[in-house]
Amino acid sequence: MTSTPRRPASPDEEILSAEWPDVRTELTDPERVERIGAELTRAFDALRDVRDGITVFGSARTGPGSPEYEAARELARRLAADAGATVITGGGPGVMEAANRGAREGGGRAVGLLIDLPFETGSNGYLDVEVPFHYFFTRKVSFVRYSNAFVAMPGGYGTLDELFEVLCLVQTKKIRRYPVVLYGTAFWGGLVAWLRERLLADGLISPGDEDLFVVTDDMEEIVAICADACRRQHGYLGD
Template sequence: MANPEGNPFPAEQRLEQRLGPVLRRRDQVQAGTTDQRLLDTEGDSQWVHTDPWRVMRIQSEFVEGFGALAELPSAISVFGSARTPAGTPEYEAGVRIGRALVDAGFAVITGGGPGAMEAANRGAREGNGVSVGLGIELPFEQGLNPHVDIGINFRYFFVRKTMFVKYAQGFVVLPGGLGTLDELFEALTLVQTGKVTRFPIVLFGTEYWGGLVNWLRDTVIAQGKASEKDLLLFHVTDDVDEAIALVTKEAGR
């Protein structure tokens, strides 16, 4: 169990269990440990960079993700910018959304980072719900925020995206950047093509998302690149209660 000296968080937040790439904290800690190590010998190490080995590593990420998340209750994935400062209206909205989702009976899944992701995880944790963070290996290390109870760090974006969709019944999308847009349009494409069904998508922040919605309607749809009905694939709101009602109602609650 990790209990580093100088940890700024209270003692009850420090209880951790690491199972390979999976991080569990507080009441999500399980009995026992899983110690998996790759035994290597000295010599040529180029084999670890070949495509067949990468396939095995990709497979292991799917296995770890499925194993860690298979017993989650119904969940909603919440996306948003890692650059959203704490204390701002956007951050506080994320906290309220996370708390409200837990009150509605859902676990909360985020990218596990700071900003809007931290806000939603914080709301879930303060509501005594299940707070999940799915991190990603990046050149600049962010780490999982302290409000994550079940955390997994992935090497591959596409494995991580699968987990966001497979273990969630819907998405709430707070204002965000390119990563948030990537996750949003991935979900929209899956719904549009029928790869997933009954999957509500709610965009929170009419002012922020208004320009994107106008572009979709006035350019993409106007030029025949999408259908008018595609605007029905998502909802836009500024109201936390409405966002929760939309995402949970369509998710089957």
């Protein structure tokens, strides 16, 4: 007896499980490709005038008043006020809200690249530019395309995904060596030690790959790194 294919639980399941007989196909491959292309086109159009972009990654679960929230807020304020940066985040709550809020307070622009999630709706309310995305990968393309440096605050799987996406692109020379900064030595120390003691020691990454990022608690150092990245981008563009 043949069962009737069920409707996919999400558009992503419809794509990723398209060959499963128990998941109903609702779009053709050309229709999927068209949707992906339209999403990138919309993002490129909305962000075309972004300059001196610094992306701040971090947890959506960190509330106002927490040390991580206040650190992200102060860091973004300094990036905007002292480095003239446009602060780019995922546009959601937590560290993302804090960074966009700080950018506003520092007189800079706040950009949010929003992802469509069932448990997270709407922007954080501190955005000058917001761009909605359905696909994580089109969103990550946009983070990389419009950023001169990346700062990873404490976060979970999403933050790690974004961080290692950037590190992989730098390692494989798919992009130039953009600065990547991990804020919080206590938070990131265990991961960094594991990268050195296991991946590097076991030959799973090359010598030097463990130095593709900076780990620091010093906001002044982060602002200086990001400001220098913006200056170098100006030279690259011939401004």
